Amino acid sequence: RLSSGHRLIVQPRMTGSLVVYDRALTRDEAKYAVLTCTIDDGRLLVYRDVRRLGTLWLLDERGWGDYTRRIGPEPLEETFTPFVFAERLKGTRAAIKKAIMDQRRVAGVGNIYANEALFEAGIDPSKATNKLSLDEFARLHAAVTGVLERAVQSSGTTVRDYRTGTGEEGRFQFELKVYGRGGAPCVTCGKKLVTTHAIDLRATTFCSKCQR
Ligand SMILES: [Zn+2]
Incomplete structure (x- = not known):
């Protein structure tokens, strides 16, 4: 959740991942960094995707509601019997x-x-x-x-x-x-x-x- 109140949704598919860095990125790391955010403690949250197959969504509350309504239950929750x-x-x-x-x-x-x-x-x-x-x-x-x-x-x-x-x-x-x-x-x-x-x-x- 961002300070603007929006939610950042990441669908990494096969090649994307979220990585946290406590330093500046090297040139190689920067090449694959699709999105870089600063988190509250000053570290960097980077969405890295070599093949750029993933999808990023920036949603407001209403968009988040619509999004979660379309998705089935999460298998690792206890209610998933x-x-x-x-x-x-x-x-x-x-x-x-x-x-x-x-x-x-x-x-x-x-x-x-x-x-x-x-x-x-x-x-x-x-x-x-x-x-x-x-x-x-x-x-x-x-x-x-x-x-x-x-x-x-x-x-x-x-x-x-x-x-x-x-x-x-x-x-x-x-x-x-x-x-x-x-x-x-x-x-x-x-x-x-x-x-x-x-x-x-x-x-x-x-x-x-x-x-x-
Ligand atoms: Zn067999």
């Missing part, structure tokens, strides 16, 4: 991977974490959402919240340019079981993992034996 999850997803025939990445249904699940959660839950990413059983919704709920919690604990996933608030790389990339592993053996059964772009044009990697 398996029942809430199933309610948000019901009634669509879309592939389950597309449904869990739809920010209007559930907030914060991007491509990497969708791949990982579906593997952990043992669910075929292309399966129609309305064909999931209650048991599958419960498993997927546990997998989505589990993957996000572990990713946060590992300071995120650096596949290219993502950096933490203090400029380091995340560590969750070392724990990925399917994302980026197409052609490699499944960690559970040894079968070759398959990558497809047919579901949503993004890379989806899965095990056709473990995920049904």
